[in-house]
């Protein structure tokens with residue numbers, strides 16, 4: 001999802017016999033549905049895995065502003081521009097909630113940002129795809145935020161208190177994101193033939209990367225078991241993907257567009273759609289840094305950071321001056 | 328870099344008549360900027376009518392590991408709860 005390659009520390013899940021008394025008590029709290037809070041004792045692996053997952057999630061929110069930011073100045077109407085601006089501003093806030101949650105685990109904001117800017121940190125593969133037309137902005141809100149919602153709704157039940165609370169706040173804001181995207185798609189799908197074709201093209205291109213957002217198939221997802229046991233993760237990759245496909249295909253049909261996967265079929269017995277897997281070799285290539293926009297995204301992030309330096313320094317100088325005047 | 332800036336805890340009064348509640352935290356160079364950022368981050372959808380910003384370093388928290396001893400004195404005084412007392416139904420509501 002927004003954290004697709006979270007390496008956990010252990011090999012497999014420890015059995016109760018392998019755990020220390022402290023670890024057993026910790027696991028019992030999690031099994032009982034209790035939230036873990038920053039100052040509580042926690043296994044080192046729990047803390048490290050959470051830092052990786054939450055920081056990747058935070059970076060995704062921040063980098064995720066770029067593909068949409070690309071269209072703020074070119075939105076077709078003033079209203080669409082204001083809506084998109086508000087949506088992108090929300091994503092900046094999501095980044096902040098998540099960095100704050102990560103910081104409660106003893107990592108500094110500076111370390112996290114430095115890792116991102118140096119290209120050492122991971123963020124979701126989806127944001128390394130370009131937004132080529134206005135229809136892409138519709139498809140991003142509808143599909144990308146839609147997929148994120150599936151994951152984030154589940155994560156509200158995650159065991160770490162600050163992460164769970166950040167997810168609750170984020171989920172309150174996300175349905176605006178998905179709905180504004182779907183609204184754009186409805187307009188395009190019901191517009192001229194050229195507009196409808198643009199909507200279909202955006203769907204065709206973003207469908208597969210959206211499926212990849214949930215991460216590799218469970219069978220290949222080596223780090224999931226411990227995270228599930230700790231309730232750092234509360235839904236498997238395949239479960240999330242299935243849920244997303246099941247909710248999205250009827251929406252595609254509502255729009256009168258074609259499902260990009262011609263093999264997708266509803267199984268009337270299970271109520272679930274069968275569907276084709278995305279190209280996992282593409283997924284791993286994008287994650288390694290070889291997607292269409294990886295270099296672009298990093299360049300844009302660094303540029304914004306560097307060009308904002310004078311402002312951050314100015315704020316600090318102002319604060320120090322007032323501090324001295326007060327003393 | 329933002330981490331040179333102190334961390335602030337943000338409390339918001341959702342409506343008149345309610346208490347301020349903790350909603351999250353942010354880094355800012357001073358109280359004034361913390362206030363502006365808190366407004367932009369935490370009240371974009373009418374979430375509040377008043378904001379407090381408090382430096383995190385100024386908050387003293389109870390230690391979770393001492394949860395037992397800390398709150399023990401309240402646990403063993405069940406007579407503090409009205410349900411401790413059986414008042415006959417005939418007496419009416421009390």
Ligand SMILES: [Fe+2]
Pocket residue numbers: 061090091094170
């Ligand atoms: Fe978000």
Ligand SMILES: [Fe+2]
Pocket residue numbers: 091145148174177
């Ligand atoms: Fe969003």
